[in-house]
Amino acid sequence: MATTSLRTLQPRKTPVQERSAATVDAILQAAIQVLVSVGKERLTTTLVAMRAGVSVGTLYQYFPNKSALLQASLKRHMHGVATSVDHICKEYRSTSLLTMGSVLIDAYLSAKMRNVKESAALYAVSSDLDGLAIAKAAHARGCRVVAELFATASEGLTKDPEIVATMVMAALNGVSRRLLEAKSPEREHAPLREELLVLVRGYLLTCIQTKPAI
Amino acid sequence: MATTSLRTLQPRKTPVQERSAATVDAILQAAIQVLVSVGKERLTTTLVAMRAGVSVGTLYQYFPNKSALLQASLKRHMHGVATSVDHICKEYRSTSLLTMGSVLIDAYLSAKMRNVKESAALYAVSSDLDGLAIAKAAHARGCRVVAELFATASEGLTKDPEIVATMVMAALNGVSRRLLEAKSPEREHAPLREELLVLVRGYLLTCIQTKPAI
DNA sequence: TGTTTAGATGAAGGAACCTTCAGCTTTGGA
DNA sequence: TCCAAAGCTGAAGGTTCCTTCATCTAAACA
Numbered sequence: 001m002a003t004t005s006l007r008t009l010q011p012r013k014t015p016v017q018e019r020s021a022a023t024v025d026a027i028l029q030a031a032i033q034v035l036v037s038v039g040k041e042r043l044t045t046t047l048v049a050m051r052a053g054v055s056v057g058t059l060y061q062y063f064p065n066k067s068a069l070l071q072a073s074l075k076r077h078m079h080g081v082a083t084s085v086d087h088i089c090k091e092y093r094s095t096s097l098l099t100m101g102s103v104l105i106d107a108y109l110s111a112k113m114r115n116v117k118e119s120a121a122l123y124a125v126s127s128d129l130d131g132l133a134i135a136k137a138a139h140a141r142g143c144r145v146v147a148e149l150f151a152t153a154s155e156g157l158t159k160d161p162e163i164v165a166t167m168v169m170a171a172l173n174g175v176s177r178r179l180l181e182a183k184s185p186e187r188e189h190a191p192l193r194e195e196l197l198v199l200v201r202g203y204l205l206t207c208i209q210t211k212p213a214i
Numbered sequence: 215m216a217t218t219s220l221r222t223l224q225p226r227k228t229p230v231q232e233r234s235a236a237t238v239d240a241i242l243q244a245a246i247q248v249l250v251s252v253g254k255e256r257l258t259t260t261l262v263a264m265r266a267g268v269s270v271g272t273l274y275q276y277f278p279n280k281s282a283l284l285q286a287s288l289k290r291h292m293h294g295v296a297t298s299v300d301h302i303c304k305e306y307r308s309t310s311l312l313t314m315g316s317v318l319i320d321a322y323l324s325a326k327m328r329n330v331k332e333s334a335a336l337y338a339v340s341s342d343l344d345g346l347a348i349a350k351a352a353h354a355r356g357c358r359v360v361a362e363l364f365a366t367a368s369e370g371l372t373k374d375p376e377i378v379a380t381m382v383m384a385a386l387n388g389v390s391r392r393l394l395e396a397k398s399p400e401r402e403h404a405p406l407r408e409e410l411l412v413l414v415r416g417y418l419l420t421c422i423q424t425k426p427a428i
Numbered sequence: 429t430g431t432t433t434a435g436a437t438g439a440a441g442g443a444a445c446c447t448t449c450a451g452c453t454t455t456g457g458a
Numbered sequence: 459t460c461c462a463a464a465g466c467t468g469a470a471g472g473t474t475c476c477t478t479c480a481t482c483t484a485a486a487c488a
Contacts, residue, residue: 013464013465019464019465020466039342041342044444045445046446056446056447057466058465058466060446061466065446066445066447124343126341127337127340128338129253129255163405166392167410170389170391171388173391174386174387174389174391175381175385177388192380195377195381198417199416202417203416206412233434233435234435237435237436258476260476269437270438271479272435272437275436279476280475280476
């Protein structure tokens with residue numbers, strides 16, 4: 001069963017010409033647009049194809065079924081966020097824990113806020129059975145990378161970096177979700193970011209071995 | 215449209231005899247069970263009716279449509295959690311902020327962990343268009359109640375209680391979701407609870423006017 | 429006991445929509 | 459220019475599942 005779902009996730013046909021690569025891209029973009037405008041419940045493959053300017057048949061040449069299409073959309077979105085975080089994690093190795101926390105918050109939040117509607121709409125996808133696995137995997141990978149970053153902190157850690165990373169990421173998730181589902185996320189962005197900074201800083205301070213003056 | 219959805223949410227028929235009240239209860243319980251066993255995607259009204267030991271027709275006498283059924287299930291679940299939090303918020307007025315944070319975490323987490331599968335399965339419902347409104351409303355109400363609690367803290371607050379409550383609840387949500395979606399939530403419950411305590415305590419300390427020794 | 433009302437039934441209507449496939453068009457190279 | 463391969467089309471098949479309603483049973487009450 002797992003084998004089947006993994007196999008069916010693969011594109012039916014791999015684009016070899018340039019135009020088909022553009023088609024796949026258009027379909028994925030259209031999927032997001034439809035998701036944003038009508039929601040996951042009312043998204044149909046025909047609607048997505050129309051929006052992409054192709055026929056349904058074309059869609060089914062690159063995605064074996066509707067679920068695969070949604071999963072691909074979700075993966076694409078999460079990959080964007082993950083890339084931002086990865087970048088930060090490479091760049092800020094061996095700095096102070098508080099710096100790490102601060103830049104992590106900025107990277108994660110601004111990646112999510114880059115396209116508010118899209119991020120919010122994809123929550124519906126990441127909650128169903130197929131999406132959940134992808135979301136979990138992405139989250140787990142994110143925690144691992146952040147844990148590795150924390151392990152290089154100039155101050156020593158009193159706790160397992162994995163646990164610290166898990167907590168920070170969970171808080172980040174909670175607050176960003178709250179933000180994305182707010183009436184006007186743009187307006188609340190700055191204040192919530194500040195407050196999140198306070199929250200994470202307070203926590204990270206308790207994870208440092210020799211407490212500094214600040 | 216809002217009027218329509220509100221009207222259709224109302225039960226089609228109000229139970230007047232005792233047996234029908236029991237039927238409604240059985241249907242709601244069955245909805246949760248089906249949700250847990252096959253997920254929201256594959257839940258059908260016929261399946262729910264079968265599980266409840268009634269016919270589909272009976273289901274449609276109390277719920278105007280499938281969406282209303284799911285919404286009712288979600289409401290029931292959230293009401294359970296809200297009741298726990300409300301209770302705490304009445305009981306711990308005028309205590310210290312740290313006490314409030316601690317009992318809040320316990321109340322919220324144990325309410326969610328009371329039935330792990332159910333809580334996890336309902337995330338799918340709370341993410342779709344109909345469920346989102348309910349979830350948001352419940353969350354907003356929770357924040358308001360907690361903010362009122364925080365406003366009575368024996369120590370003075372340096373910030374708007376609403377903001378403090380929002381952050382604490384967002385962190386709570388993030389961590390409990392992470393917990394509920396873990397492979398074995400029971401095993402991780404205690405350690406994550408401890409860590410959540412540290413996280414929230416650290417934050418609340420920064421919200422107190424005159425910093426105490428502890 | 430008879431009548432009225434509440435409650436329950438489940439086959440069938442019918443809409444929605446995923447997915448296929450036989451045939452058409454475009455592209456790239458020989 | 460011409461052909462083979464890649465790409466595209468969209469009507470139609472088929473399935474799933476929501477929802478209804480004519481009909482039956484159980485309960486309350488006089």
